[in-house]
Amino acid sequence: MNSFLWRLAHCLLLMVFTNAAHAQSDRAATEQVAAQLVASVAAVQPGSDFYLGLNQQIIPHWHTYWVNPGDSGNATTIEWSLPEGATAGDILWPSPSRFSLGPVTNYGYESNVTLLTKITAPANLQPGDTFTAAAVVDWLVCEEECIPQQVELSLTLPVVGDSASVGQGSPYIEQALTQLPVASPYTLTATQTPANTTTGRAQLSLTLALPAAQISQVKELWFYPYDWGRIQQSSPQLMKATAQGLELTIETGEAPLTAGQSLKGVLVIKERDSLSESEPSLITRGLEVDVPLTIASTNTPATAEVSGVINALLLALIGGVILNLMPCVFPVLSIKALSLISHANQSPTQIRLHGVAYTLGVLASFALLALILILLKAGGAQIGWGFQFQSPLFVVAVAYLMFAVGLSLSGVFYIGGSAVGVGSSLAEKPGYGGSFFTGVLATIVATPCTAPFMAAALGYALAQPALIIMAVFLSLGLGLALPYLLLTCWPRLQRWLPRPGAWMERMKQLLAFPMYAAAIWLVWVLVQQAGINSLIIALGGMLLIALAAWIYNGTRYASTRWNYVGSFGALVLIASVVAITVVSINTSRAQATVENAASTQHWEAFSEARLNALLAEGKPVFVNFTAAWCISCLVNERVALSDANVIAAFARGDITYLKGDWTNRDPEITAFLKRFNRSGVPLYLFYPAAASTPQVLPQILTPDMVVNVLEKTDF
C-alpha cells in the first residue's frame, strides 16, 4: 500500500514538473495498445537479478510481432536507460501465435503479452535509494493496416537491503514466465532434403521423439524459426506420426539452412487438456529448438527406402559371416569343417549337398526367429536382437550358459564330444539330416552372441514391415552359413583348412576365455538391473554349476551306479541353482528399485488414505496427478518439479510429495479430479500445513512459481 501511494505521489509530482514529451509514467497507451512497464519485484536488492516486463494490452483483431515477425511486420524493440552499472539482457519472448492475411503469414501476439527483460541491479546501490528504469519502446501494431508506434515508459522502484523484502511484483511477469519456451525433454532431430536445383526449395523434417502414447495427445504442432527464410512461413506444416515420434514436414524458404548449420526456433505444442471432447481446452507449451541440421543423402523417399533396405541386407550378411568367428559358433563350424575332411570318401556333389542342407538348417532357424519376432512385434512388444536382455532372469540364464560353455571348452566336462552339446547327437547323425540340424544348432548357439553389426541391421529392420524383417534375418542366416557353404562348393578351399592337430585342443581351450568374458559382462549387466545382491547369487550359481560339471564328468566313466549318482547329483545342483536364482533375483530387483526410488525420487505414490492421514497430522502435502501419455505433465516435471530449488523447497518445508499416476484411468483418481471440476491431467494441488482446502496451481509450471506457492506464508 505504502509503495503504491509513494509511486502515485511520485508520478503526480513528476507529471507536474516535467515536460510532457518526456514521460515519467509506467503506463502509456495508443489507440490500439495500452503498454505498461512492470517488474517481478516490488523493491530492488543491490546486485540482484530481476525481470522487467513490457506488458501490451492490444485491442481485438490487432496484433504486435514476435522476434521473427514472419513475412512482413516488425518486432517490438525496447531501448533501456538504466542507472549506471545496471545491465539489461535481450528480450525474452513468450511463445508466439500466427496470423495469416492471404498469402502473408506473420508471427506475433494478440490481446495480451508481456515481453521480459532480465535486469541485473548494480551492487553499489544503497537501501533507501531508488532504481529508475526508462524505456523507449517501438512496436508495429497491425490489423490489416499497420501502424508503427512509440511510447516512453519509466518505472521507479525503491532499493532495499535484504532479499526478504523485495516483494512479489506483478502477476504479468509470472504469467509471461510460463509462456517462455523451455528446453525440450524430448529429443529433436532436423533433416533436410537437398535443395531442388531448379526451385532452390527443399523439404525440412523436424522430428520430436514423443512416445507413442503421447502422440495422440497432440492437437497442433507448429515450428516458428528465429530467422527469416528458413521455412516458407505461409506453407502448411504437415504433421505425421512415425516410428521415431512426431514429424513435421515444412517447405524451406528463401534462405534455407545448409549442412552443419543449426535450426533454431520454437516448437509450439498444443495438447488436449481434458478427456471429454465437448469441452476441450488446450495446453500450449513452447519448446526451444536448437538442433544441427543434416542433409539427407538421397532425393526421393522411395530411393532412400531402397538403399536403406540394401544397406541393411548387406550389413546383415557381413554380420552373419562375422558371427562364425564368435566363440559360440566357431567350434561348431570347425568341427563340421573337419568332418568334411573325414568325409573325403563322399563325392563332391554329396559334399555340396551337405553344405546346402546345413544352409537350409540355418535359414529355417532364422526364418523361425524372424517369424517369432514378427508375431511379437504385431503383439506390440518393444523388441530387439537382445530383447531378452531387459529381463534380469534371462541375463543371469545366459551368463550361466556362457559359463557352462566356457567350462566345456576348458575341458572340465564334455557333452557328447561337441563343444555345445544340446542336440549334438542329431548334429552328429550322418547324412543330410545331420547337416540340417547342425545348421539349426549353429543358429541356436549364435543367438546370445551379439555381434556389433547385428544391432544396426536389426534395429533398422524392426521398424520395417514384416517382409523386410524376414529378408534381413535370412540375410543374416546366409552370412552365418556362407563359410561352410563355400567350403563344400569349392573343395579347393578345404586345402586352406588347417590340418588337425594338438592346436585344435589348444584353440578350443583358448575359446573358453571369450565365453568367460561374456559371462563376466553379463553379470555386470545383471548387477545394474537387479542390484548388488544379485552378484553373490550369480557367482554362487556359477560355483554350483562348476561343481555340478565336475561331478558329472567325474562319473562318466565310472560304474553305472556312480554314473547315475553323478548325473542325479549334477541335476540336483543345477535345479537348486535355478530355484535360488529365480527367487533371489526377483527379490533383489524389487529391492533395487526401491533403493533407486529412495535415492532419485522424492515422492510417494498417491492414495486418498495416505493424503488424509498426512492432512490429519497437519503436514503440508503437494499432490501431482500425472499420466504417462500426458505431455505437459512430463514437461512440467522436467522443467519445474525436478528443479534443484523446488526439491530444496520441498525439503525445507518438510512437504510430502504425492504423485498420482492416472495412466490407467484409476477410478479413485478420476473421482478426486472431478472434485476440482477437472476431467483430465495435469492437476497440481498444494495443501499448506494444517489446511483442509488446497491451493490449485496452474497447468503450466515454472520453478519459481512452485517455490513461491510452497513458501507462501499468507493465504
Add this chain to the structure above:
Amino acid sequence: MLTIQSAKTLLTKMVAASVLFTVAVVPVWAEAIIDKPAPAFSGAAADGSTINLADLKGKTVVLEWTNNECPYVKKHYDLSGNIPALQKAATADGVVWLQIISSAPGKQGHVDAATALSLNEQRGAVPSNVIFDADGTIGKLYNAQTTPHMFVINAEGTLVYKGGIDSIKSNKAEDIPKAVPYVKEALEAVKAGSKVPNPSTAPYGCSIKYAS
C-alpha cells in the same frame, strides 16, 4: 532377400515418385527464382496502356510493390526521398522502373490512375510507369509480400535480385544511410556486368493487401 514381387513394387513406387516429382517441378517457371527467367506478366498501366514484361527484354527492369499509405513506404518516399532518388538515377541509365500496386479495391493503397500519378508528382517520384494489379495476379506470381518489395530483372530477362529495399527493417528515415542499399547495389552490379552481391534478402514493410 528381396523377392521379385517386392522388387517390382519398389520399382513401381520409384517410377511413380519420379513422375510426381517432375510434375511438381513443372510449374517452377511461374515462380520468381534468382538466376532463372523472371515470370512473364502483363498488366494495365496508369497511362492506359498494357505493359508486357516480354516487350521489355533488352532493358533492366525494376519492380517495386508499393502502397502510399504504408509507413515503411513513407519512410522511403515522403520522409527521405530515397526511392524517388533511386528512380531518377535508374531511369536516367535507361532502367525501366515499374511501380506495382496489388492492393485490392477498398483496401489500403488502392488508388485509381489519376491519383497514382498525382501522388508520384507530389512525392517527386519518377517511375517509368505504374501497374495496377488489383486482383493480385502479378503479386502472387512473384510471391510479393510486403510494401516495399523489390525485384530486379536484367536485360536478358533473368531475375537477379529480390527482397527488401535495404538492410534495416525499420520505419525510421534515419536508418537509411546506415543500411546496406541492396537495390542500388544490385543495379550497379547489373550495370557493371558483375554478380549481384546479395541476390536474395528479407523484404520488410506492411503486408500487401491482397483481395484474399
